[in-house]
Amino acid sequence: MTASPTPRRSTPAASSRSTASSCRARARGPCVTDGARGEGPALELVGLVKEFRGRRVVHGLSLSVPRGSLFGMVGPNGAGKTTTLSMATGLLRPDGGTARVLGHDVWADPAAAKAVMGVSPDGLRLFEQLSGRELLHYVADLRRMPVEESRPRAEELLAVLDLAADANTVVADYSAGMVKKISLAAALIHAPRLLVLDEPFEAVDPVSGQTIRTILRRYVGTGGTVVMSSHVMELVEGLCDRVAVVAGGRVLADDTVGALTAGGSLHERFLELVGASEVSGDGLTWLGG
Numbered sequence: 001m002t003a004s005p006t007p008r009r010s011t012p013a014a015s016s017r018s019t020a021s022s023c024r025a026r027a028r029g030p031c032v033t034d035g036a037r038g039e040g041p042a043l044e045l046v047g048l049v050k051e052f053r054g055r056r057v058v059h060g061l062s063l064s065v066p067r068g069s070l071f072g073m074v075g076p077n078g079a080g081k082t083t084t085l086s087m088a089t090g091l092l093r094p095d096g097g098t099a100r101v102l103g104h105d106v107w108a109d110p111a112a113a114k115a116v117m118g119v120s121p122d123g124l125r126l127f128e129q130l131s132g133r134e135l136l137h138y139v140a141d142l143r144r145m146p147v148e149e150s151r152p153r154a155e156e157l158l159a160v161l162d163l164a165a166d167a168n169t170v171v172a173d174y175s176a177g178m179v180k181k182i183s184l185a186a187a188l189i190h191a192p193r194l195l196v197l198d199e200p201f202e203a204v205d206p207v208s209g210q211t212i213r214t215i216l217r218r219y220v221g222t223g224g225t226v227v228m229s230s231h232v233m234e235l236v237e238g239l240c241d242r243v244a245v246v247a248g249g250r251v252l253a254d255d256t257v258g259a260l261t262a263g264g265s266l267h268e269r270f271l272e273l274v275g276a277s278e279v280s281g282d283g284l285t286w287l288g289g
């Protein structure tokens with residue numbers, strides 16, 4: 001989200017100010033503004049299509065993410081997860097279909113949609129000559145958050161995500177896991193109502209991973225919605241309440257974790273749906289066997 005256009009004054013800033021006192025009164029950590037109110041899904045994708053150089057990689061993909069859910073998206077390499085999440089969050093223009101965030105059309109009304117979501121995309125370059133602390137201040141200023149609100153939130157996020165000691169280090173010198181964490185902090189600082197995270201646990205150490213799980217559960221518990229992609233089936237099974245399996249740019253399954261895994265694990269169900277490829281007995285003999 002760091003590179004997205006500055007939202008209108010009347011959206012994020014106004015909502016931040018109007019809810020500031022209730023946010024301060026709430027438990028430490030990000031507060032979710034107005035998250036539980038309203039009707040309809042938090043994220044609704046209808047018939048999304050994407051082609052790269054004439055090759056279709058997303059084929060009329062539709063998904064509906066209920067408000068207040070922790071929604072996992074899993075799929076093999078090249079399934080179209082990042083492409084779909086990029087179209088869903090205004091980072092990549094679809095060739096067909098629509099994406100709506102809490103009722104706002106992402107492409108027809110991007111400012112309204114972006115005001116209520118936080119995004120940690122995979123591979124998007126951050127402003128890496130800024131320090132971690134400066135990056136959070138910059139993102140908050142872009143969103144026109146009041147300084148007296150954003151600065152303490154930045155410090156709290158840096159502390160909770162174990163980045164305080166590196167707060168003055170430029171992001172270019174961060175490790176891969178630290179980049180993931182500062183990107184998550186930048187997505188959270190304005191207390192969005194929908195969080196879209198592309199592989200948020202990739203390269204993150206186990207202690208920080210546990211912290212992120214706690215943050216996400218608490219965020220959902222206060223009315224927020226999370227959509228996250230991951231390759232770690234055990235993580236998705238333990239953390240998410242709904243999951244979509246995507247392959248070849250299509251949704252193969254979309255259900256509660258309980259219904260999808262009934263009688264087995266998500267790992268097994270995933271292999272059944274996607275089809276496990278095996279190295280035949282004759283393969284790679286040059287590798288020693």
Ligand SMILES: Nc1ncnc2c1ncn2[C@@H]1O[C@H](COP(=O)(O)OP(=O)(O)OP(=O)(O)O)[C@@H](O)[C@H]1O
Nearest residue numbers: 052053057075076077078079080081082083084231
């Ligand atoms: N900018 C691009 N130009 C051309 N092809 C692209 C581009 N971005 C993605 N693709 C192709 O689109 C398909 C879907 O890619 P995508 O990155 O969405 O998959 P993914 O499910 O996120 O994969 P992974 O799990 O490996 O991250 C792949 O075949 C990929 O090669």
